[in-house]
Amino acid sequence: xxxxxxxxxxxxxxxxxxxxxxxxxxxxxxxxxxxxxxxxxxxxxxxxxxxxxxxxxxxxxxxxxxxxxxxxxxxxxxxxxxxxxxxxxxxxxxxxxxxxxxxxxxxxxxxxxxxxxxxxxxxxxxxxxxxxxxxxxxxxxxxxxxxxxxxxxxxxxxxxxxxxxxxxxxxxxxxxxxxxxxxxxxxxxxxxxxxxxxxxxxxxxxxxxxxxxxxxxxxxxxxxxxxxxxxxxxxxxxxxxxxxxxxxxxxxxxxxxxxxxxxxxxxxxxxxxxxxxxxxxxxxxxxxxxxxxxxxxxxxxxxxxxxxxxxxxxxxxxxxxxxxxxxxxxx
Amino acid sequence: xxxxxxxxxxxxxxxxxxxxxxxxxxxxxxxxxxxxxxxxxxxxxxxxxxxxxxxxxxxxxxxxxxxxxxxxxxxxxxxxxxxxxxxxxxxxxxxxxxxxxxxxxxxxxxxxxxxxxxxxxxxxxxxxxxxxxxxxxxxxxxxxxxxxxxxxxxxxxxxxxxxxxxxxxxxxxxxxxxxxxxxxxxxxxxxxxxxxxxxxxxxxxxxxxxxxxxxxxxxxxxxxxxxxxxxxxxxxxxxxxxxxxxxxxxxxxxxxxxxxxxxxxxxxxxxxxxxxxxxxxxxxxxxxxxxxxxxxxxxxxxxxxxxxxxxxxxxxxxxxxxxxxxxxxxx
Numbered sequence: 041x042x043x044x045x046x047x048x049x050x051x052x053x054x055x056x057x058x059x060x061x062x063x064x065x066x067x068x069x070x071x072x073x074x075x076x077x078x079x080x081x082x083x084x085x086x087x088x089x090x091x092x093x094x095x096x097x098x099x100x101x102x103x104x105x106x107x108x109x110x111x112x113x114x115x116x117x118x119x120x121x122x123x124x125x126x127x128x129x130x131x132x133x134x135x136x137x138x139x140x141x142x143x144x145x146x147x148x149x150x151x152x153x154x155x156x157x158x159x160x161x162x163x164x165x166x167x168x169x170x171x172x173x174x175x176x177x178x179x180x181x182x183x184x185x186x187x188x189x190x191x192x193x194x195x196x197x198x199x200x201x202x203x204x205x206x207x208x209x210x211x212x213x214x215x216x217x218x219x220x221x222x223x224x225x226x227x228x229x230x231x232x233x234x235x236x237x238x239x240x241x242x243x244x245x246x247x248x249x250x251x252x253x254x255x256x257x258x259x260x261x262x263x264x265x266x267x268x269x270x271x272x273x274x275x276x277x278x279x280x281x282x283x284x285x286x287x288x289x290x291x292x293x294x295x296x297x298x299x300x301x302x303x304x305x306x307x308x309x310x311x312x313x314x315x316x317x318x319x320x321x322x323x324x325x326x327x328x329x330x331x332x333x334x335x336x337x338x339x340x341x342x343x344x345x346x347x348x349x350x351x352x353x354x355x356x357x358x359x360x361x362x363x364x365x366x367x368x369x370x371x
Numbered sequence: 372x373x374x375x376x377x378x379x380x381x382x383x384x385x386x387x388x389x390x391x392x393x394x395x396x397x398x399x400x401x402x403x404x405x406x407x408x409x410x411x412x413x414x415x416x417x418x419x420x421x422x423x424x425x426x427x428x429x430x431x432x433x434x435x436x437x438x439x440x441x442x443x444x445x446x447x448x449x450x451x452x453x454x455x456x457x458x459x460x461x462x463x464x465x466x467x468x469x470x471x472x473x474x475x476x477x478x479x480x481x482x483x484x485x486x487x488x489x490x491x492x493x494x495x496x497x498x499x500x501x502x503x504x505x506x507x508x509x510x511x512x513x514x515x516x517x518x519x520x521x522x523x524x525x526x527x528x529x530x531x532x533x534x535x536x537x538x539x540x541x542x543x544x545x546x547x548x549x550x551x552x553x554x555x556x557x558x559x560x561x562x563x564x565x566x567x568x569x570x571x572x573x574x575x576x577x578x579x580x581x582x583x584x585x586x587x588x589x590x591x592x593x594x595x596x597x598x599x600x601x602x603x604x605x606x607x608x609x610x611x612x613x614x615x616x617x618x619x620x621x622x623x624x625x626x627x628x629x630x631x632x633x634x635x636x637x638x639x640x641x642x643x644x645x646x647x648x649x650x651x652x653x654x655x656x657x658x659x660x661x662x663x664x665x666x667x668x669x670x671x672x673x674x675x676x677x678x679x680x681x682x683x684x685x686x687x688x689x690x691x692x693x694x695x696x697x698x699x700x701x702x
Contacts, residue, residue: 105664
């Protein structure tokens with residue numbers, strides 16, 4: 041049984057995952073806001089201690105950036121951890137057990153490949169479109185890490201090189217700068233969107249660094265990418281235009297990734313993927329307009345299949361999947 | 372000793388390559404223009420037969436597209452071969468010897484990684500910028516093939532999504548549509564470029580599908596990307612602007628590839644790479660403007676180091692490099 045941990049800016053989750061990927065039990069806790077490093081650590085240990093007796097290994101997904109494979113984490117949405125040695129601290133707490141840690145967006149991609157919409161694909165990109173736009177790249181059936189564990193950053197593929205919006209990374213015209221939830225809600229509000237009263241968005245079902253979160257959004261939960269997606273699905277015209285904007289940017293970036301990596305599949309999870317046709321229609325249109333090489337036409341784009349426990353499943357897969365998602369040289 | 376073969380639209384080359392990558396001997400012949408499939412095959416066999424006695428394996432680079440790993444080739448610049456079973460025909464001619472075949476741009480990338488400017492890099496993209504823009508992707512020290520052997524198609528990463536020029540692939544705004552030699556010379560001529568008389572460009576030093584070639588350009592050799600590059604280097608203002616256009620597009624595409632694949636190195640060969648600063652200056656500027664994630668700032672872009680025999684070296688490496696460039700499952 042693997043102790044799986046999913047650390048994000050809004051919540052921390054932990055669970056026991058069986059060798060076949062089934063989540064046997066799980067628990068979650070709110071991530072303390074404005075907390076110092078040791079307070080955050082205590083919250084995590086309180087969460088995981090009741091599960092630890094049966095653990096034969098520990099897999100962790102955490103918001104980035106981080107050093108990899110060392111696992112010193114500095115999650116954007118957890119200011120109290122800057123260079124926090126999460127992998128080493130867990131290794132100290134579980135002597136003798138293997139501990140593996142990766143970016144949460146990568147864990148979600150792994151989960152989709154191992155147990156979700158990507159089963160059987162050899163060459164896929166697993167994406168999350170939410171507060172951020174992230175991803176993980178699987179080529180030849182194995183996770184691609186790149187030199188520093190950062191392969192898969194589809195959110196910083198350039199889609200609007202001329203005068204595109206500034207990005208949090210310091211660049212401009214990145215996919216994330218156009219298609220992240222907060223960019224879209226800002227765009228929609230500017231263009232006259234009034235969030236509908238509708239049901240509360242399911243904030244807890246998004247994971248980690250890519251999650252809707254941050255105090256500004258929890259005060260008024262209706263101004264989220266997920267709410268915008270729901271309004272688009274219900275036919276709100278400005279919300280539909282916002283989804284078109286996101287879909288087009290996604291289609292362009294996916295075409296570029298497909299040509300470069302010869303992909304057969306892209307999965308899309310996160311709050312925005314709930315929009316359905318208003319997002320996926322324009323996405324397909326832009327993708328087919330740009331992915332024109334014969335080999336690239338085969339690529340399929342599908343919604344992610346796993347729910348809110350995907351992060352735990354992917355974290356466990358770092359240990360359970362026979363090395364497909366972790367290089368033996370990095371333990 | 373490996374019999375290495377490099378098949379392009381302008382010339383065919385063959386050589387014997389030692390296990391350490393040294394080209395012991397080589398020969399070349401003009402590719403017959405407007406020839407049928409068997410005439411082309413006879414030209415090739417006449418070229419390779421004198422070298423075959425010492426061959427312990429056969430490695431081939433050929434212009435694409437092709438089926439891979441089957442090696443049925445349909446090189447854009449060799450109309451007489453459409454679905455020609457080149458790998459099977461060579462296997463028939465050399466019974467008992469392993470025969471491996473890949474895209475010529477991929478062979479050039481392999482050559483740079485194995486023996487050239489990419490030695491020691493774990494995660495690199497080897498590019499050719501000439502009549503076409505191609506590449507090969509090496510991640511974790513191994514060639515990435517993708518599902519159909521087409522990974523590395525950096526030429527079809529989108530760099531001008533809005534109103535970019537039409538591309539030969541049927542899309543628009545691809546890197547290749549902006550930065551390929553013929554696109555740049557057309558652009559330069561339109562903007563008043565008068566090719567200088569200068570020394571004859573060394574047409575034979577470019578390889579395969581990515582080579583300067585085609586009857587239109589051989590009639591007036593000065594109207595080539597290589598000539599334009601030379602004029603830019605000599606300070607011709609329109610040529611300088613054309614190189615700036617190419618460099619900017621290259622920088623954007625390289626930034627996207629670096630974010631997606633976490634690269635540490637990009638090598639650039641082909642005629643245009645001869646331009647030096649007028650190309651690499653604007654390239655660096657656009658790259659640094661867009662590659663802003665911490666991990667992406669380390670990427671280096673350097674000219675390819677190997678000369679006109681790079682194609683042979685890369686083709687031989689398909690067999691000589693211990694499986695780094697050929698999956699054992701594909702023989």
